[in-house]
Amino acid sequence: MSRHPTPPGQSLTALFLLHVGSMDARLIGLSVERHWKQSVRLASDLESARVVLVDCDRPGVDSAFEQLLAHPRTGVVCYAFHPRDHATRFPNRVILGKPLNLEALPGILASAAAEGARTIAVPPLRRPPAPATPPAVAAEAAAEPPPTLGHGVQTDDERDLCGIMEDLPPTPGQPLPDKLYxxxxxxxxxxxxxxxxxxxxxxxxxxxxxxxxxxxxxxxxxxxxxxxxxxxxxxxxxxxxxxxxxxxxxxxxxxxxxxxxxxxxxxxxxxxxxxxWAARGRLPEGVDPYRPVRLRAWPNFTQVFMSPHALRIAALWVRTWASPVDIAARLGIPQRYVFSVYASARFAGLLERDAPATVTPPASRPAPPAATPPEPTAPPQRPSILSRILRKLLNAV
Amino acid sequence: MRSERARHNKIIFSGTVGAGKSTAIAALSDIPPVSTEAVATDDTARVKKTTTVAMDYGVLNLPGGEKVMLYGTPGQERFSFMWDILSEGGIGLVLLINNANPDPLADLQGYLQAFRDFISGTAVAIGVTHMDRAEKPGLDAYRKKLAELGHQPPPAIFRVDARSRDDVAMLVKALLYTLNPGLIDA
Structure with missing residues (x-):
């Protein structure tokens, strides 16, 4: 499994943690020490840095940016809980969402460092608008926004918490990608x-x-x-x-x-x-995504993290033996949302993995239709009363 | 199972005395709930000063003027004749169990038995309240009890705070998805 987004041999990005909290500094330090040895090193001061990291939510952020005026060729990567709120305050800055996606961060830092190095020393306000977006951010922006029906996390968070992995084929037979696990x-x-x-x-x-x-x-x-x-x-x-x-x-x-x-x-x-939070739309190593399993109980959804569609997934999965791929197909949703529920249920002890012999082998089963409800569906022009109540609750909560 | 069209637009809230039925309806209702509280005079007085003697009533207003009625049953068994009357034609049951009661698992069994016919044609979602005051039995004990009672597939059971609109709405959403996991909000 590849854990180094930057190819070996590429020069290290000198990162200075200009304005971050102690917990973030500790986590980034651990990542540098363990996983980013080939791509990032921590700089001890601003002068020796090629890129800096700034937490926009921390007090004193304006002072941090004032320090950067003397270093126009240093790349800047900001992050905040609500990036859009800071976009007008700090125009032309790359602002990532919290929590940081630590797998994508080395690539974003490298892009910001390269972008900063190309900058001619002029006052920040006179910079041309809309600098080149880092490739990782651009790729994320281009991804189709997933639906928010699951009313667990909002769209901004969904990519961070469930990833952006493409669906697997509906039937087994092809090699599974490392990034699945x-x-x-x-x-x-x-x-x-x-x-x-x-x-x-x-x-x-x-x-x-x-x-x-x-x-x-x-x-x-x-x-x-x-x-x-x-x-x-x-x-x-x-x-x-x-x-x-x-x-x-x-x-x-x-x-x-x-x-x-x-x-x-x-x-x-x-x-x-x-x-x-660890899974981010992936499965634990060794799990066969085509093997039928079942939830032995509903998770305690008033207290736990809900990935998109988690309620629907649980409602279906407590009543039927089905593989994660099968559940996603039946509900017509991306598989990564089901993988998230699978990973959580497995560690929480809510998964039954020994299917009775009567369960149909997945390889011989045709791909099921999407969103198969157990009851007759309402006419398409008028949502059912259940749907109308649900819509009310989703809007109200 | 009745067809959806034949049902009235109402959701039933039932459960033990002091479990939070009236509170839950108040948390979810779009109108000030109508309540039939009376001063408690029997064992209930040890739990709370007043109790529901006929029903609680709240409303969810849907777009287009449609309404979903929220009916709360009285908790005391001597008013159990009201349970069947109120639940007739309902969409499903939200059952609240007070975990601070002496034997909440027996309460669960009793209410599931009382609403057996209604649940068999609809669905139930269970909220366990007051777990901050009484941490045992935990949710897993409830799940085991449900399995013993033959409730397969297992109904949704959550730890809830009846004062929380989010928690009560979560129970209702689980109830709706139990009725139809294929539901979409359009």
């Missing part, structure tokens, strides 16, 4: 899942140490995850590939070690979310 052991979910299993088998609390903050799991009296990470910190951490040696699991007599602003999650909900 992720290795859980490279992410927080692998460590967390192991800790939960150890807590369940030993009856003893477990701590995941070695990360910027502690995560504890306990199976009694009810399975819970307790952490000092806030939810908005847990998501980017879950999306980042961690060095194998970064985290270690240790037994603990209690979770009393975690005392600083701790947050408690039901273990199942925490596993679901962390897996979804």
């Amino acid at each position: 992720f290795n859980p052991d490279d992410y927080l979910i692998g460590h967390l899942h192991r800790a939960v299993e150890q807590a369940a088998s030993t009856g003893r609390s477990q701590l995941i140490a070695g990360l910027p903050r502690l995560i504890g799991v306990s199976s009694r009296p009810v399975p819970v995850c307790v952490t000092e990470f806030r939810a908005n910190q847990l998501r980017p951490l879950s999306m980042t590939q961690l060095p194998q040696t970064a985290a270690r699991i240790v037994g603990a007599s209690s979770l009393a070690h975690i005392t600083i602003h701790e947050t408690t999650f039901a273990t199942e909900d925490c596993l679901w979310n962390v897996a979804a």
Whole structure:
């Protein structure tokens, strides 16, 4: 599996973290150390940098840009929770959405550095408008926006959280692409899942140490995850590939070690979310996307991350044995949304994988029609009452 | 199963005393809910001062002037004669279980039994409330109970805060998708 977007041999992009928070700095540092050795190095100061990273949501961002006036040939990559809100404030800047897509970031940084190097030293306001968009951003912008019916994440987030992977063929037979899979052991979910299993088998609390903050799991009296990470910190951490040696699991007599602003999650909900954030529309390594499985229960959708169409996927998948590819075809939705649910359900323990012998082998089954409802559909000119109620709820919530 | 056309546009909210039926309807309704609260005089008084004795009523206004009625049943079993009356012709059941009750799994079983005929022709989505006050039984215990009772495919069951419009709407959406996973909002 390729994890280096920049081809080996290409010069390293000197990145200076001009205006970023400590958590982001830590995550980017880990990425440089583990995955970007061939593409990015961290510069110690602005003078030696070819590109800088700026968090537009942090106070003092104007001062950061003032520093850049003396370095017009340094590339700038900004990021923010709501990039569009900052587009008028900082025109002609590349502004990415949070959380950062760390797989695409090295390429974007390299493009910004190259673009900056071509800039003639003139005041920023006199720059020609609309500089060349980095290739990765352009590719994302060109992608067809996925529907938001699943009312889980909004369109801006969907690409970050579910990826942009194309559908697989409806029937097996062709080699599966490497990018279909992720290795859980490279992410927080692998460590967390192991800790939960150890807590369940030993009856003893477990701590995941070695990360910027502690995560504890306990199976009694009810399975819970307790952490000092806030939810908005847990998501980017879950999306980042961690060095194998970064985290270690240790037994603990209690979770009393975690005392600083701790947050408690039901273990199942925490596993679901962390897996979804790691998966980003991919499957765990070794999963056959054509093999029928079934959800043994609905996930706790009032608490967990919902990928697009997650409710529809769950409603269908609790009642039928079907492969992820099959579910996507039946609902007429991109497979990556189903893969996201699969990954979460597997780590949350909500997946049944031993289909009874009576289930039709997937290879012999013709591609099912899209969006097959179990009830007669309403005339196309008038949506059913159920659809009208649903539309009301989607608009209201 | 009845055809969709034959059903009235109403969704039934039922469940145990103090589970949050009236609150859930108030959270979702587009009008101030109509309630038939009376001062509680029996065991219910230990749980709350007033209780629903006939029904709660709320409305979801759909585009074009159409309405979906939200009916809440009284929680006390001595008013159970109202349950059948209110649920007649409903689209489906939202069942709320108070996890702080002494035996919420028995409550679940009792209500599923009481609404068995209605559920068999429609669908049910279950919300477990007050899990912040009583963390056990967890959702998995409810799922096991549902499996024991032969509810296959398993109905949706979520941890909910009845005061939260998002949570209540999530239950209703799950109910709609249970009735028809192929639903689209157009």
